[in-house]
Amino acid sequence: MRVIAAVLGLFLVFAAATASAPVVAPGWQPIWVSALQRPGESFAPNWSGVGFGNQTVRQAIRVSDAGSILRLRLSNRFGTQPLRVRGATIARSAGGAAVYPDSLRPLTIDSATAFRIEPGEDAVTDPIPLPVRALERLTVTLYFADATGPATYHAQAQNTSYLAWDDHRADASGNAFTVNSSSWYYLAGVESEIGLPRRPAVALFGDSFTEGVGSTYDTHRNYPDRLAEYFAAQGNPRPVLNLGIGGNCLTVDSRWLGDSGLSRFRSEVLEQPGVGTVVILEGINDIWLDSRVMAQSAPVPGASAEQLIAGYRTLIAQAHTAGLRVLGATMLPAAGSAFGNGDRALYTARDRVRRAVNDWILTSGEYDAAVDTAAALADPADPNRLAPAFDSGDHLHPNDAGYAALAAAVAAVLN
Incomplete structure (x- = not known):
């Protein structure tokens, strides 16, 4: 006691x-980040060494502060080939791999739903109107139609990530996501647009x-x-x-x-x-x-x-x-x-x-x-x-x- x-x-x-x-001052400020690592072995099995192909990865995070306009930072920092993302979404988590359907938003870069990130580079998505509260849980879902090669990742996320075959980026249900991992993949940060000093x-x-x-x-x-x-x-x-x-x-x-x-x-x-x-x-x-x-x-x-x-x-x-x-x-x-x-x-x-x-x-x-x-x-x-x-x-x-x-x-x- x-x-x-x-x-x-x-x-x-x-x-x-x-x-x-x-x-x-007003601008962009991260409200969630991940320390990135080179692909390979870790304390628990993970998907970083093989990467993904015709697979959808859904990952859960919790932001530390609020925001109304968000953008994501994705990273191919330790990749050896261009990373092709066929499509991606963000949503509020409904628990596990499920999301609230009315919160689903597509992620784009230069207004395109499919985009490419060069090896050694990060990329920032276009701004997304999605009001979130401090301590709210979000999911980020990435669909890779083509083989990615080894994946930039964070090994021990202390959170569960989910994998499905084929394109399930817009699914509200988590039923298709039948395989789990304890790592994050390609996620570098979530940033909030600051309208007032914070x-x-x-x-x-x-x-x-x-x-x-x-x-x-x-x-x-x-x-x-x-x-x-x-x-x-x-x-x-x-x-x-x-x-x-x-x-x-x-x-x-x-x-x-x-x-x-x-x-x-x-x-x-x-x-x-x-x-x-x-x-x-x-x-x-x-x-x-x-x-x-x-x-x-x-x-x-x-x-x-x-x-x-x-x-x-x-x-x-x-x-x-x-x-x-x-x-x-x-x-x-x-x-x-x-x-x-x-x-x-x-x-x-x-x-x-x-x-x-x-x-x-x-x-x-x-x-x-x-x-x-x-x-x-x-x-x-x-x-x-x-x-x-x-x-x-x-x-x-x-x-x-x-x-x-x-x-x-x-x-x-x-x-």
Whole structure:
């Protein structure tokens, strides 16, 4: 009960704050994004390696802020051939693969329902009149008549995507969508046209703790979604952008776990319109990389505290040059997890790096503000372990309650 009361207390402090934050000028602003990855293997089976042909993919998302005029950003960033989309729609979700028929809207580019995206490129659809509320669920449906080749995607969406054969882009029913995936494909973002000044977006940048591994699928209980809920409960929603990739490293690129934080920070954070603050929670995978076969990259030793701090300093400098406020979040405790499996000496040495970096985040003053997320989720009886009430079961990733606590800790520092 003390843990739950502390979480609620943090939320009430945040919700009582006055909405005096800066605003962004009229234009386009993302209200949902996805961190994109190269096609291939991941933690669960997915369709990215093969791609699609005469198939329809329906994907569910939840936007963090409201809008009346939308546009979508689709990406062939990691494709090796032109992506031909025969047709696409957007609609309000009716649950599962079903949609509300009166909300179905065709997606077009340059007024054409069929369009092509070149390899290495993104494309933006024409504006779509579709009023949506903050926290509303939408579906995006893409029909590929021709073989796409390997697909740019996001591996662990924490949401279910659906596949049907032939063209079912305009179906209201989900009956044709008989195969499921836990990834998103080609979706880079949903943007809302800003008619009046709006609060800047918060970009949450990191690894599986930001992505939401350990939260309940299809319930939007990861920390970015919970943070968006806090803003909505305050009566002043603002865009919250989830830029986490499970297993991602700050300093090392990986074919499986995504381009490093240093490699993707500019395109995913600095080039997003309307972002005012970025929260960085990343680094634990760098410490353990050489002990994880799934890294799928050249063997390297675990990162030192000095290497991680140098990486953070690079991101901080880039963000400040772009005029962003930067918050640093401490890495969560991992005692009892697979990171320390069977080798106490190795675990002790690696965890010493984690604690040294966390101390730097909290005391160096190089971030604009620091969030002690490690302390917020730690077991009061053992600060090197997650609190049992917050543990998803692997002693590494939070559960739904843990992500609520993480969001509350971040919310208490944001303004």
